Amino acid sequence: MSGHQSFTEQEVDRWNQVYLSPSQPLLLNAINQAVVATDTKGQIRFWNEAAENLYGWSQHEVIGRPVAEVALTLEVYQQSPEVLAELQKGQIWSGEIHDRDRYGREFTALVHATPVYDVEGCFAGVVRISSDTSASKATQAQLVYQTQQAQALSRVIDAIHQSLELDSIFSVSASHIAELLHAEVSIVQYLPEHQFWMPRIVFNADQEPVTQLHDLIPDQDNPFAEQLKRLEVVEINDTRAIKGPVNEQFAQTSPGAWLLTPISLGGEVWGSLTLGRSDQHLAWQTEDIGLAKQVAAQLAIAIDKAETYQQLQQELSTRQANEERLRQYEHIVSATRDSIALLNDDYIYRVVNQV
Numbered sequence: 001m002s003g004h005q006s007f008t009e010q011e012v013d014r015w016n017q018v019y020l021s022p023s024q025p026l027l028l029n030a031i032n033q034a035v036v037a038t039d040t041k042g043q044i045r046f047w048n049e050a051a052e053n054l055y056g057w058s059q060h061e062v063i064g065r066p067v068a069e070v071a072l073t074l075e076v077y078q079q080s081p082e083v084l085a086e087l088q089k090g091q092i093w094s095g096e097i098h099d100r101d102r103y104g105r106e107f108t109a110l111v112h113a114t115p116v117y118d119v120e121g122c123f124a125g126v127v128r129i130s131s132d133t134s135a136s137k138a139t140q141a142q143l144v145y146q147t148q149q150a151q152a153l154s155r156v157i158d159a160i161h162q163s164l165e166l167d168s169i170f171s172v173s174a175s176h177i178a179e180l181l182h183a184e185v186s187i188v189q190y191l192p193e194h195q196f197w198m199p200r201i202v203f204n205a206d207q208e209p210v211t212q213l214h215d216l217i218p219d220q221d222n223p224f225a226e227q228l229k230r231l232e233v234v235e236i237n238d239t240r241a242i243k244g245p246v247n248e249q250f251a252q253t254s255p256g257a258w259l260l261t262p263i264s265l266g267g268e269v270w271g272s273l274t275l276g277r278s279d280q281h282l283a284w285q286t287e288d289i290g291l292a293k294q295v296a297a298q299l300a301i302a303i304d305k306a307e308t309y310q311q312l313q314q315e316l317s318t319r320q321a322n323e324e325r326l327r328q329y330e331h332i333v334s335a336t337r338d339s340i341a342l343l344n345d346d347y348i349y350r351v352v353n354q355v
Contacts, residue, residue, distance in 0.1 A: 037116065038067050039125040046127070054109075054132060056102035071099065087115045087126060096133065107134040149291050152176045156295055160302040164309045167201065169302045174203040177295060181275060181288060184210075184254070187263075187299065188217065189271040190228070195219040197271065205278065222246045224260060229269045233289060234260035238281040256280045261292040263300050270303055272296075 034054040037046035044067050047059045057070050086093045092114050099109040109130045118124045159172035174185040186202045197217035202210040219225050224234045224247055236242065236258040239251035259275040273296045275288075 034130040035127065036067065036071065036130070037125060037127045040123065042066050042068065044070070045125065051130075054101065054130065070102065083113065087113060088123065090115055090117075099130070107132045108137055109133065145287060148180055149287065152180045153291065153294055153298070156298050160298060160305070164306050166303065166306045169299070169306075170201040171203075171209065173295060173299060174201055175207045175209075177273075177275070177291070178203040178205055178207045181291070182277070183259075184276040184278065186274040186276070187271065188274055190219070190225075190269055192219070197225065200271070217250070218246050228260060228262045228272050231262045231264050231267075231269060233262070233293070234258070235284055235289065236260075237283045240281070254278065257282055257284065259284050259289065259292055261289075261296045263296045263303070265300055265304055265307075270300065273299060 031048070032050050034051035035046065035048040036044060036051050039045050044062045044065055047057070047062050049059075052058050055071055062070050083093050083095075092112060094110070094112045096108055096110050098106060100106045110133045112129045114127050114129075115123060116125045116127055155176045156173045159169050163169055170187045174187060177183070178185045182205050184202065184204050187200045188197045189200050190197050196219055199217075204210055217225070221244065223244060227234050239255050239258060242248055242251045254276055256279050257277045261273045261275075263270045263272060273292055275284075275292060
């Protein structure tokens with residue numbers, strides 16, 4: 001370990017006794033936050049066990065070395081004018097920094113820096129307390145995303161309850177999902193009698209409706225269509241790996257990642273909820289797939305309700321038309337009977353009076 005000044009155990013103990021209270025070294029070794037103390041030259045004078053775990057350097061490897069050699073970010077932030085001004089005023093500086101350990105692992109650290117003074121009141125160094133906040137940030141981000149998912153799904157359900165118009169329901173659903181997942185969203189209907197799949201609505205990643213819908217998607221020689229008809233989710237993380245003439249063509253016009261989720265009614269495929277991330281070859285997260293399945297299930301309920309309503313409306317219209325024809329028939333029959341009755345009375349009068 002060349003290029004740095006080595007300290008004897010006596011010098012280290014003396015520094016601790018001068019700049020740290022007698023009980024602090026023991027206490028600072030017991031806490032689960034990394035504690036690093038440096039002198040005015042930036043050389044490490046104290047390094048606790050938590051610092052060993054966080055940065056990957058053992059205490060005997062770093063004592064006496066410049067902090068920039070083992071924790072560059074700690075040195076960089078300390079040299080910023082704002083931080084230096086606060087420390088020189090005797091104030092504690094706190095903030096988040098992006099740091100890395102000896103193996104290159106990057107993490108977000110919450111750092112509290114406190115100036116240390118000697119017995120004469122002169123600035124003697126800095127004690128920093130650092131903790132890895134990456135896990136808590138990831139948990140917080142996950143909670144935020146789950147909340148957003150729940151809100152988006154709630155809006156879809158509200159749209160279903162407030163309308164029986166499928167195009168309106170599709171529009172609201174696609175818009176919210178596009179906003180949440182930053183993806184293009186299509187709702188595609190399968191038309192088995194014509195052997196193709198027809199986009200009903202398309203929203204781009206900016207939540208804007210696409211007026212020019214994509215071409216009809218052939219059903220024949222389409223392995224993705226076969227998977228959907230088996231009610232399987234089709235997950236494509238990189239469209240560059242797609243084989244087959246049908247889907248290769250679409251992959252060229254819509255490159256990136258696709259997620260096709262079947263919408264089923266009565267155990268048969270009605271269509272699909274299709275998500276696309278343009279020019280992004282990233283794996284779909286479990287949460288994304290789960291949300292797509294939930295939305296597809298809600299869309300199936302909406303479609304079933306709308307189709308049932310349309311069927312009832314058609315039956316009612318047919319019944320009303322039949323009743324109107326029946327009334328017309330009864331009117332014709334009644335008019336015919338009256339005519340027959342008039343003819344009979346006239347005939348009788350003429351016979352009786354021999355007219």
